[in-house]
Amino acid sequence: MSIVSVGVIVLLTVVTYGLPFFLLWLWLRKLADSGVRNSMTWRSIALWVGLSACTVAVGAFWLGIFTNPNSYPREDIHFRRFMGFVEFAGALAIGSALVGEGKDRWFVVLSSLAVGASWVWFGLMQ
Secondary structure, three states: OOHHHHHHHHHHHHHHHHHHHHHHHHHHHHHHHHOOOOOOOHHHHHHHHHHHHHHHHHHHHHHHHHOOOOOHHHHHHHHHHHHHHHHHHHHHHHHHHHHOOOOHHHHHHHHHHHHHHHHHHHHHHO
């Protein structure tokens, strides 16, 4: 295995396992910031929707990983369902975060893209 392949696998592993902790940090940051500002505009609500959708996408990814069956036809159907749901939630998160306001919106977009990278990591590990 080449050094580039090892580097990609290590990077994807760090992203996949670090993403839930990064989202926890984003939630804590967002909740701490919400007490400072009382105005809820539609752009701040859009960012909340994006963060929620990204969290749902990460949760669905891990739920799909832990509940997968071991036989071929059932495993393939299982991952297609979860992957479709995760793609929808990730697209909703990216769209909502891009119309949202604040510097956290780019963190939400990167987190949503990292969910897709987690699926790539899982595919490489198969």
